[in-house]
Amino acid sequence: MSQFSITVNGEAVELSVDGNTPLLWVLREQLRLLGTKFGCGMGLCGACTVHLDGSPIRSCSFPIQAAQGRQITTIEGLSDGDDLHPLQSSWLEFNVPQCGYCQSGQLMSAAALLANNPQPSDQEIDEAMSGNICRCGTYPRIRAAIRHTADNAVQQFDPKQTNESEPMEAQS
Ligand code: FES
Numbered sequence: 001m002s003q004f005s006i007t008v009n010g011e012a013v014e015l016s017v018d019g020n021t022p023l024l025w026v027l028r029e030q031l032r033l034l035g036t037k038f039g040c041g042m043g044l045c046g047a048c049t050v051h052l053d054g055s056p057i058r059s060c061s062f063p064i065q066a067a068q069g070r071q072i073t074t075i076e077g078l079s080d081g082d083d084l085h086p087l088q089s090s091w092l093e094f095n096v097p098q099c100g101y102c103q104s105g106q107l108m109s110a111a112a113l114l115a116n117n118p119q120p121s122d123q124e125i126d127e128a129m130s131g132n133i134c135r136c137g138t139y140p141r142i143r144a145a146i147r148h149t150a151d152n153a154v155q156q157f158d159p160k161q162t163n164e165s166e167p168m169e170a171q172s
């Protein structure tokens with residue numbers, strides 16, 4: 001057993017655990033954060049995806065000792081309190097999930113993509129999401145929800161759009 005300090009969803013956590021323990025076990029069994037799923041256990045399906053310092057990782061094959069002193073974000077930390085992440089709103093709007101099992105991993109991969117590349121091409125979306133498997137085949141709706149989120153963000157901050165909807169008053 002060794003001692004580790006990590007930050008999970010903004011909260012400091014002290015752990016006493018074997019350093020080779022996968023981060024996923026720590027999240028689910030010690031911290032009871034059950035939104036992150038166990039799928040293949042081999043880094044192949046993406047169901048266990050969380051963020052490590054903002055980048056997506058497969059927590060099933062990531063030893064806790066490699067997370068020492070670092071920031072972990074899980075699906076429980078993606079929203080800001082009751083304010084959904086824009087992707088979560090799009091997920092609802094596009095009715096993305098079927099069984100839902102893969103969806104927290106899908107959302108974490110998509111959130112990392114948009115944080116690093118707010119206007120991804122369709123090809124970049126496909127590449128970023130290619131490691132997340134969905135046995136229910138929700139891929140078209142996942143892509144549509146990511147595209148919608150990215151396009152919406154541009155409209156919100158595009159000054160041309162703002163000017164069209166709110167014409168400036170004439171200066172005297
Ligand atoms: S459970 Fe981690 S990649 Fe499948």
Ligand code: FES
Nearest residue numbers: 099100134135136
């Ligand atoms: S929604 Fe069922 S596995 Fe993706």
